[in-house]
Amino acid sequence: MVTVDQVLSTLGTVIDPDLKKDIVSMGMIKDVEINGNDLKFTLELTTPACPFNDQIEQDVRAAIAKIKDISKFDLKVTAKVMEGRSLSMDEMLPTVKNIIGVASGKGGVGKTTVSVNLALALAQTGAKVGLLDADIYGPSVPLMLGMGKSAMEVDNNKLQPAESHGLKVVSFGFFADQAHQAAIYRGPIISGILKQFLVDTNWSDLDYLIVDLPPGTGDIPLTLAQTIPITGIVVVTTPQEVASNIAVKAFGMFQKLNIPIMGVIENMSYFVCPNCTSKHYIFGKEGAKKMSETHNLPFLGEIPLNPGIMEGSDSGKPVLVTDPNSVLSQAFMVVAKNVAARCSMLASQLSEEMKAEVATQK
Structure with a gap:
């Protein structure tokens, strides 16, 4: 028996x-x-x-x-996605299991493209995903998702996210009067807008909230870190040394704030020639991987340089939507699965720490 x-x-x-x-x-x-x-x-x-x-x-x-x-x-x-942050300490967003900030040291590394496709890849696995466009000065998520005519509504004093391809999306770019105007705001106002987007939005139950941060180490990353408990930060860079050197400053700031660094993603890693099928390392080779090894950080994956990714972003038709089985989509899927795995590892560590704390109080 x-x-x-x-x-x-x-x-x-x-x-x-x-x-x-x-x-x-x-x-x-x-x-x-x-x-x-x-x-x-x-x-x-x-x-x-x-x-x-x-x-x-x-x-x-x-x-x-x-x-x-x-x-x-x-x-x-x-x-069932594990809770990668202390929900008991967060009265503002108690229904969001994991908040992942996507950061970069400098602009031009394709951080928003990675954020959008990372969110889409996680959603395609069956997870409940939200995407917060926290780049108030240059919100481009609505463009990349083809949401030009979308808008956020207010119900019971809560912003209701727009929806696209299974994602709940919030962006300053949805406000019509900002469509062709430069956002000229000082730090405190920018921080206030981000706080509203975070805590005054009906995010409902989410497994992952991806926050596309503006490049650098300014007010918005600091506001995110100081407003709510977050699971961790993903840093996006490109292979060349100048980008990697600046990326180090980005994750250095979050480490000082005691926020876990989930790992590094290398964008525009290589170009595959359509005629000869050879890989060409236009911006250098394995810069992010070397940076990860130097600073003992997980390397989450590499995304190739491809016109299809750029064209999809400009037309509002991301590659994960138009061609989910392509090599490009699979590259994003690998990154997404590694990010999800890191969330689970951090959640496990958090659980062990909480058990240890309870044991010491007995």
């Missing part, structure tokens, strides 16, 4: 490759049912975007196959 203890003991040998913990202690095994020699349970993964989801499922099936007495096995696989 198969027992629950036997099943859990066997599954305890399956290790999550990212979290380095067994799936039983992580609470990933749910609703175990045994009827004679028939076994049924749910495997609840930590995020639908985990790059190791298939491997974990295969390891679970292999482990159960070792229990000889089981005649029928029914496995249901689901995913």
Whole structure:
């Protein structure tokens, strides 16, 4: 006769490759049912975007196959995104599990393009995703998503995000009188606008809120860091040394604010010649990867330089929408899965810290 203890003991040998913990202690095994020699349970993964989801499922099936007495096995696989920030400390956004800031040291590295496609890639995995365009001076998210005629409404004193391709989107670019005008505001006003976008918006239940920050280390990144608990920061750079050197200043600021750096994304990594199919490293080679190694930061992936990405951004038709199975889309998907994995790792660390804190108070 198969027992629950036997099943859990066997599954305890399956290790999550990212979290380095067994799936039983992580609470990933749910609703175990045994009827004679028939076994049924749910495997609840930590995020639908985990790059190791298939491997974990295969390891679970292999482990159960070792229990000889089981005649029928029914496995249901689901995913529930972990909370990568302390929601108990945030009365303003208690329904947003993870807030990810996308930053860069300088402009021109394609940060907003990465933000948009990162959000779309996470949404395509089944996650609930919001996108906040926090670049008040140069809001370009509506253009990149083809949302020129969209607008945000107010209901019960709360901004209602516009929606596009499954994303909830908030941007200063939705305000019609700003369409062809330069935003001329001093720091305190800019900070006030961002706070409104964060806390006076009906974000509802989100697994991830991607915040596209303006380049540099000015008022808006500081306001984000000081207003609400956030999961971490993703830094976007290009391969050349000058961009990497300035990117170091960006993540250096957030480290001083005790905000986790989730990793580095290298945009415009290389160009694949359509005629010879060779990779050409126009802006240098592996600059972001070298920077990651020097500063002991995770390298989240590289995005190739391709006219299709640029054209999609200008026309409001992102490549993840127009051609989700392309090599370009898969590059963004790899980055998104690595970001999601980092969220799960940070969530696990946060959980352990909270348990340790509770233990010391007893």
